[in-house]
Amino acid sequence: MNKMSDTPDNTLPEGQDAGDTSGRRRFLAGAGAACASAALISVLGPAVAKDGPSGSFPTADFDWEKHNWGYGIDANKCIGCLRCVDACKNENGVAKDANHFRTWVERYVYLEGAKRPLIDSQSHPDNIAVSAPNASRFDDRYKNEKVEKAFFVPKMCNHCENPSCVQVCPTGATFKTKDGAVLVDKEYCIGCQYCVQACPYGARYFNEIERRADKCTWCYHRISKGMNPACVEICPVGARVFGDMNDKNSPISQFLKDNRVLSLKPEMGNRPTCYYIGIDKEVS
Amino acid sequence: MEEHTEMPKHIVRLSLLLVVFLVVAFSAKAYFTVDSFYKYGHYRANSVPDIAAPDPAYRGPAYCALCHVDRHTQWSSAGHKTVKCEVCHGPARGHPIDPNDPNKTAKLPRPTAEYTKTLCTLCHMQLTARPQRDPPQQPWDPAIGKSVPWNKGVSQVIPDEHSAGQPCLFCHDPHQPKPIRIKEEPAQVAQTPPSSPDKH
Numbered sequence: 001m002n003k004m005s006d007t008p009d010n011t012l013p014e015g016q017d018a019g020d021t022s023g024r025r026r027f028l029a030g031a032g033a034a035c036a037s038a039a040l041i042s043v044l045g046p047a048v049a050k051d052g053p054s055g056s057f058p059t060a061d062f063d064w065e066k067h068n069w070g071y072g073i074d075a076n077k078c079i080g081c082l083r084c085v086d087a088c089k090n091e092n093g094v095a096k097d098a099n100h101f102r103t104w105v106e107r108y109v110y111l112e113g114a115k116r117p118l119i120d121s122q123s124h125p126d127n128i129a130v131s132a133p134n135a136s137r138f139d140d141r142y143k144n145e146k147v148e149k150a151f152f153v154p155k156m157c158n159h160c161e162n163p164s165c166v167q168v169c170p171t172g173a174t175f176k177t178k179d180g181a182v183l184v185d186k187e188y189c190i191g192c193q194y195c196v197q198a199c200p201y202g203a204r205y206f207n208e209i210e211r212r213a214d215k216c217t218w219c220y221h222r223i224s225k226g227m228n229p230a231c232v233e234i235c236p237v238g239a240r241v242f243g244d245m246n247d248k249n250s251p252i253s254q255f256l257k258d259n260r261v262l263s264l265k266p267e268m269g270n271r272p273t274c275y276y277i278g279i280d281k282e283v284s
Numbered sequence: 285m286e287e288h289t290e291m292p293k294h295i296v297r298l299s300l301l302l303v304v305f306l307v308v309a310f311s312a313k314a315y316f317t318v319d320s321f322y323k324y325g326h327y328r329a330n331s332v333p334d335i336a337a338p339d340p341a342y343r344g345p346a347y348c349a350l351c352h353v354d355r356h357t358q359w360s361s362a363g364h365k366t367v368k369c370e371v372c373h374g375p376a377r378g379h380p381i382d383p384n385d386p387n388k389t390a391k392l393p394r395p396t397a398e399y400t401k402t403l404c405t406l407c408h409m410q411l412t413a414r415p416q417r418d419p420p421q422q423p424w425d426p427a428i429g430k431s432v433p434w435n436k437g438v439s440q441v442i443p444d445e446h447s448a449g450q451p452c453l454f455c456h457d458p459h460q461p462k463p464i465r466i467k468e469e470p471a472q473v474a475q476t477p478p479s480s481p482d483k484h
Contacts, residue, residue, distance in 0.1 A: 058332035079414050079438050081407040083371050090375050091341045107413045134374065135402050142412040150413035175327035185331035217335060224336040233342050236367040236407060237438070 062224040067179040069218060069273070071229075072241035072255035073154050076278035080105055080152040082136040084231035084240065091219060091230035096133050098124070100205050102216040103156035103231050107138060108282060112146040117282050153283050154239060156231070157182060157203040157216035158264060158272030165195035165204060165215075174213070180273055181218050189213055200268045218242070341375035344368065348376065355459060362460035372403055372458065395458075397451040401443065404452040410440040 056063030088103050089096055107120040107127075120127040120138065127139050142150070163182050166174050173188035174195055189212035196204045196213055207214040219229035223242075227233065232242040243250030252275075255261075261275035265284050276283075323329035348369045349356035359365060370376055373392050382388035395403055415437030441447075447455070455464040 057329070058336050062336070064332075076415065077437070079407055080411060083406065087342060087370075087375075109412060135406065137406055137409075138411060138413075140409070140411050143410075145412075147412055151415075152413050172321065172326040172328070175325055177332060178324065183332065183335050185328050185335075187331065188328055219340070220332075220335050221338040222340045222342075225340065227340055227344065230340075230342050233344060234368060234371050236371055238366060 059224055062226075064177055064179040064224075066246070068245045069159070069180045069223065070243065070245040070252040070256070071156075071159065071218065071274040072252050072259075072261070073274060073276050074239045074241070074255075074259075074278055075151055075153050075276060075283075077237045077239035078105065078152040078154055079237055079239075080107060080138055081236065082138070083234050083236060084154060086134045086136055087230045087234035088216075090134070091222075092217070094214070095207075095209075098128050098136075100207070100214075102203075102205075102214070103154065105138075106153045106155055106283075108151055108153060108280060109142055109145075109147055110149040111142075112148045114148070117280075118142075149280075151278070151280070153276075153279055154231075155201070155203070155264075156274065157199075157218075158201055158270065158274040159216075159218065161271035161273060162269060164198040164200060164268075164270060165213075168194040168198040170194065177220075181220055181223075182215070183217055183220060184213055184215060186210065186212050200265050200270060201272075339377060341377040342370050343376040344370075351380065359459040363462055364459065367407075397453045400452040400458065401449075404456075404458070405441075405443055407438050408440055410442050414438070414440060416440060 056065075058064060082105055084103055085101060085105065088094060088101070092102060094100050094102055104121060108117040109120070110117050120141075127141070128136055159176075159180055159182050161176075163174075163176055166176055166182065169175075170192065171188050171190055173185045173190070174182065175185070176182050191206070191211040191213065193206055193213060196206055204213050204215045206212075219227075219231075222229055222233075228242050229240075232240045241251045241255045243252035243255075245252055245256070247253060256275060259275075259277045261277055262279060263272040263275060265272075318328055318330070320329035320331075321327065345356060345360070345368050352369075356369075359369070372395060376392065377383075378390050379392045380389045382390040417437050417439045443449075452458075456462075457465060
């Protein structure tokens with residue numbers, strides 16, 4: 001570096017010095033500009049070319065700019081019937097075994113005198129007594145135990161404001177939409193499963209048949225048609241609430257107004273948009 | 285000590301090579317990146333309409349009410365009105381018009397009387413952590429969960445004790461579970477099952 005910067009001070013034939021230095025500078029400047037413009041074109045080119053179509057996106061009847069979805073779960077109401085889990089599987093073509101799910105229900109059981117709860121998750125097949133299609137149910141394994149406190153907690157993708165899965169995706173196959181859903185582009189997913197590992201909530205699973213990561217989409221094909229997600233539609237006790245937080249009269253706005261809500265693992269900084277009431281300190 | 289004033293040839297070549305590589309690389313990136321990538325962010329915008337496209341499987345009670353008016357009226361005024369049609373009957377996609385042949389009708393599988401023992405108990409079997417209804421239909425056993433809130437939830441039974449193995453349908457119309465259809469003791473019902481249990 002010193003040698004380079006010293007060059008103008010050296011005693012060399014004038015023409016050679018000036019010509020050489022300026023030529024090099026010109027060359028380097030030109031090369032730099034070429035690279036920069038190439039980069040600029042590659043980044044901005046498609047956007048400039050594609051921007052400006054009139055009408056709404058992603059569909060003709062649905063503009064994602066106008067919505068801000070939110071999801072509420074009232075664990076006090078959940079009866080652990082697992083109808084949401086089976087409905088989700090029917091709606092989204094999820095494998096009908098206990099290891100694949102977009103939403104699931106956990107059971108927290110405090111036995112008498114125990115400091116920590118026992119946690120039964122839908123993800124453990126031995127917790128499910130009937131594995132027949134559309135008839136998943138919890139095994140009643142505690143019927144002979146002395147139970148002090150017990151409750152169900154439905155779980156699913158939290159559609160975080162700062163999603164870890166999006167951050168780690170190497171191909172841009174997972175992303176957050178303008179209306180708040182975290183989706184997976186199945187054509188761009190290479191099945192590396194970084195996102196499955198990154199999610200602090202364990203909300204993603206790997207679809208071995210399609211060789212890609214899969215997750216809850218809030219039934220994007222339903223909400224973009226003005227319907228509720230399948231789990232909300234089917235819940236027989238109203239434990240699940242969904243709606244547009246931009247709309248003050250939507251179920252989720254009422255839910256957030258009427259309750260003091262929690263989110264799971266706030267210390268992770270993901271800022272979930274699934275809000276809970278009726279959960280205990282051990283739920284995470 | 286001699287000062288090098290000219291850029292060495294190998295450096296020039298290397299720089300040139302680097303520039304050529306960068307130009308090729310960025311051109312290739314611009315060429316191979318699909319149009320809608322970067323439109324809204326670091327993802328393929330055209331994947332969103334694809335994800336939004338599929339036909340919903342669950343249609344909701346309003347869809348069912350287009351034909352099944354009487355049943356809808358009965359159901360929506362009775363105790364099971366929060367349990368929507370498709371919870372028990374399954375998703376309505378492909379009904380009533382056969383998706384493979386528009387001239388044919390496709391029926392949804394009808395839950396059999398025997399199957400109601402599975403179906404109804406998904407919600408109504410006594411289960412640890414399941415919130416009990418207020419007032420409880422069954423004597424509440426503290427061993428099952430004494431501090432579970434009682435103000436919400438569903439009525440729960442121990443199926444064998446409650447019905448002696450009879451299908452739920454014998455006494456309860458799922459669309460209107462109360463009042464029960466046969467007002468006898470469950471033990472007597474077990475001995476004399478009705479001749480036509482298929483009154484759905």
